Amino acid sequence: MQLELRHLQAVCRIAEAGSLGRAARRLGVSQPALSAQLRRIERATGGDLFVRTQHGVEPTALGQFVLDRARRVLSEMDALGSEARAMTAGAPLRLGCIMLVLLDGLLEQTDLSMTEEITVDLEHSVTALARMLGAGRYDAIVYGEVNDHEVPLPEGAVARTLIPKEPFAVRMSERHALAGRSDIELADLAGELWMTLVEDDDGGPEALVEACAKAGFVPSLRYRITDRRMHCSLIARGRAVALTQPTASGADGTVVRPLAGAPITGRIRLAWNRSAVSARQAELLYLAAARAYLANVDNNLFHRIWWDAHPELHPVSTPV
Numbered sequence: 001m002q003l004e005l006r007h008l009q010a011v012c013r014i015a016e017a018g019s020l021g022r023a024a025r026r027l028g029v030s031q032p033a034l035s036a037q038l039r040r041i042e043r044a045t046g047g048d049l050f051v052r053t054q055h056g057v058e059p060t061a062l063g064q065f066v067l068d069r070a071r072r073v074l075s076e077m078d079a080l081g082s083e084a085r086a087m088t089a090g091a092p093l094r095l096g097c098i099m100l101v102l103l104d105g106l107l108e109q110t111d112l113s114m115t116e117e118i119t120v121d122l123e124h125s126v127t128a129l130a131r132m133l134g135a136g137r138y139d140a141i142v143y144g145e146v147n148d149h150e151v152p153l154p155e156g157a158v159a160r161t162l163i164p165k166e167p168f169a170v171r172m173s174e175r176h177a178l179a180g181r182s183d184i185e186l187a188d189l190a191g192e193l194w195m196t197l198v199e200d201d202d203g204g205p206e207a208l209v210e211a212c213a214k215a216g217f218v219p220s221l222r223y224r225i226t227d228r229r230m231h232c233s234l235i236a237r238g239r240a241v242a243l244t245q246p247t248a249s250g251a252d253g254t255v256v257r258p259l260a261g262a263p264i265t266g267r268i269r270l271a272w273n274r275s276a277v278s279a280r281q282a283e284l285l286y287l288a289a290a291r292a293y294l295a296n297v298d299n300n301l302f303h304r305i306w307w308d309a310h311p312e313l314h315p316v317s318t319p320v
Contacts, residue, residue, distance in 0.1 A: 001044045005045075008073055014038065016127060047060070049063035049099055051066075057299065083100075092119045093118050094140075095110075096137070097143070101248050103120070103122070105291075105292035110284075110285070130154060132134075133153070133154055134157065135290070142268065142289055143271070146168075146265070147203055147207040147210070147264060147265060158271065162286065165313050166268070167262035169266070170244070172255060173238040174255050175253075183260045184259055184260060193241070195222065196242060207264045208221075230251070236251070236254050286316075294315070
């Protein structure tokens with residue numbers, strides 16, 4: 001077997017995550033599939049790349065050698081894309097985004113407020129977004145962080161908080177026994193299977209586990225799905241419940257309810273490369289993202305009520 005870029009990315013992700021389980025979730029594959037892929041990579045490289053420890057996995061001497069080369073190759077590939085783009089006259093401003101609710105209105109808002117051509121790519125990993133921002137693959141990124149988790153940004157990047165705090169809600173089947181409540185106690189969801197659309201490097205699963213521990217139980221994180229329709233379909237059939245942003249729109253067969261006491265909160269941030277994005281462009285991107293978020297506040301009445309009660313958290317939606 002010849003090594004491919006995807007193999008190098010898998011090795012890097014395992015090292016970054018510190019465990020096969022976390023790496024598999026970030027890559028959107030099952031742990032057995034990633035383990036099998038790692039064994040094939042190790043056969044190609046001639047030895048074990050990682051050793052198991054009580055804290056997870058750590059690279060062997062051979063693994064560190066492969067990691068160093070893999071990171072160099074991936075960095076060169078990222079640079080190739082960004083340098084080729086720099087040679088193209090009139091290249092569009094490239095925005096990367098994690099799968100946030102506000103994405104649906106972001107392009108509409110940038111079309112209204114900016115004369116530059118904008119392209120938006122979806123990613124499922126905050127780590128990948130930050131890495132590609134540093135490599136020049138993206139000029140700016142919009143991403144989320146949960147509870148106290150902070151995404152490390154590359155050198156030369158600057159960030160601005162769009163929404164400093166929003167309370168996560170839960171999406172469940174409209175036939176769920178708790179669906180008629182105005183809010184849900186987290187402890188009442190102790191027996192549920194949980195699902196997420198968001199990669200675990202935004203701090204979401206850790207925040208859920210921590211909040212559930214305080215509520216007296218350990219959550220069963222059964223599903224990790226990247227397809228929105230399948231995500232909502234499984235919830236509608238009563239197969240699972242899921243954390244969701246309070247601005248989430250409705251989906252057939254499901255309801256969105258706030259968690260009592262807001263045990264899990266998130267924030268939304270905009271980051272950009274100072275060398276690629278001017279102060280004016282950064283301001284316009286911020287305004288577009290702010291207006292896209294504000295357009296979704298009324299998607300759920302409970303969030304409108306919470307939002308109106310917290311004016312100190314509102315973004316500036318007009319030019320300063």
